[in-house]
Amino acid sequence: MADLIVRTSLTSPFGRKPRLAAFVLGLAERVEVQVADFFDETDSLRTQNPLGKIPTLVLADGSTLYDSRVILEYFDHLAGGGRIIPSEPAARFAALKLQALGDGILDAGVLRRLETMFRDEAMWSQRWLSYQSGKMNRALDALEAAPPSDTEILVGEIAVACSLGFIDFRLGDDWRAGRPRLAGWLDRFAARCPGFAETMPR
Structure with a gap:
């Protein structure tokens, strides 16, 4: 069941990074991709990320993480650490x-x-x-x-x-x-x- 939401577009290369990492780390079933329109002033992206940028990760408690590098580090943490970011x-x-x-x-x-x-x-x-x-x-x-x-x-x-x-x-x-x-x-x-x-x- 998905408990993580990645706000992105399906064409964003920065948004592709966490989507790809989720597959690599075996987290894909936990991640829901929700399309965001960063040009739309009414899109909730602007409240989830004051920069209005993608990707933004929404956690189960409603808190958020950004940008792609931070999201990848968080995914690595969820997967046990040291998987896509070595510890050595x-x-x-x-x-x-x-x-x-x-x-x-x-x-x-x-x-x-x-x-x-x-x-x-x-x-x-x-x-x-x-x-x-x-x-x-x-x-x-x-x-x-x-x-x-x-x-x-x-x-x-x-x-x-x-x-x-x-x-x-x-x-x-x-x-x-x-x-x-x-x-x-x-x-x-x-x-x-x-x-x-x-x-x-x-």
């Missing part, structure tokens, strides 16, 4: 660093998306778009040089997979060109990660 310091900080890289790709990609969503094309700042694309390309090159693990599914792998899925779904960049190791990693991750297909953006 070196492994823990390596996982958190990789998560930061994946989230950084998403941050830059979302800023690109917003620039083209909310401005007429004639008003797009090409300098801004290039700046954000530069961040993404440097991060993707770093991942090509050192792909994530093929054996573990930690917060870092989850974040990177969600960031690559977002690029495919929203931006259409050919990130695979010149990055065969990273492309191969995502294919293998998709095949072995519980919930990967179920959480695809749609």
Whole structure:
């Protein structure tokens, strides 16, 4: 029975992170996904999270947690700890660093998306778009040089997979060109990660 509610959209890459983590940790049956509209002033999201951002986790007692990184840590706690966030310091900080890289790709990609969503094309700042694309390309090159693990599914792998899925779904960049190791990693991750297909953006 679901006692946890994730307020998100079905296309949000940050919202996909806790949805995917729930499958990985065996918590999926406890998690209900409720679609939130952060543009709607009447949506209860704004009382659940004063920032009005997704994802927001609503607990059984009505209290809330946000953002995706906090929710993933809470899910790891519910699953006994040390499952997707290692307890050993070196492994823990390596996982958190990789998560930061994946989230950084998403941050830059979302800023690109917003620039083209909310401005007429004639008003797009090409300098801004290039700046954000530069961040993404440097991060993707770093991942090509050192792909994530093929054996573990930690917060870092989850974040990177969600960031690559977002690029495919929203931006259409050919990130695979010149990055065969990273492309191969995502294919293998998709095949072995519980919930990967179920959480695809749609």
